[in-house]
Amino acid sequence: RLERIWLLLGTGSLVVFLIILGVMACGLGLNPPGHMHTIVPEQVKTTAPFDKPALTQIGPNEYKASMIAEAFAFTPGEIAIPRGAKVHFEITSPDVVHGLLIPNTNVNIMVVPGHVTEFEYTFKKSGDYAMLCHEYCGIGHHMMMGKLVVQ
Numbered sequence: 001r002l003e004r005i006w007l008l009l010g011t012g013s014l015v016v017f018l019i020i021l022g023v024m025a026c027g028l029g030l031n032p033p034g035h036m037h038t039i040v041p042e043q044v045k046t047t048a049p050f051d052k053p054a055l056t057q058i059g060p061n062e063y064k065a066s067m068i069a070e071a072f073a074f075t076p077g078e079i080a081i082p083r084g085a086k087v088h089f090e091i092t093s094p095d096v097v098h099g100l101l102i103p104n105t106n107v108n109i110m111v112v113p114g115h116v117t118e119f120e121y122t123f124k125k126s127g128d129y130a131m132l133c134h135e136y137c138g139i140g141h142h143m144m145m146g147k148l149v150v151q
């Protein structure tokens with residue numbers, strides 16, 4: 001009987017330990033809910049919404065940009081939005097690590113194969129913005145750029 005109690009205590013403390021580990025992992029930002037999820041890289045281009053990467057309006061002057069970064073281009077490569085638009089970026093890669101940097105904003109995203117990274121930004125100033133890959137990704141890295149126009 002005593003053994004059974006010890007066994008229960010052992011199992012109980014293991015469960016508590018695992019829960020603590022899980023909470024810590026979330027706290028460290030390894031897997032914050034709603035901010036990152038994963039897809040097998042080979043399946044990125046057949047998994048919604050990345051099978052049809054696009055800008056979609058989700059509210060009054062609020063948009064979602066579902067994007068793919070792939071050697072050596074962004075899809076969509078050109079985005080046009082009205083001034084003041086809030087854009088929720090969700091971006092992933094089917095091949096290697098890329099980046100998405102938009103100068104003059106704080107958009108600075110690392111794009112890891114199979115990981116969906118989310119970031120939001122409100123474009124308060126009109127103008128042409130560059131979307132640049134800032135992680136070395138191969139021979140065409142320096143040509144990997146898109147355009148974002150705020151009207």
Ligand code: CUA
Nearest residue numbers: 133135137141
């Ligand atoms: Cu993609 Cu550098």
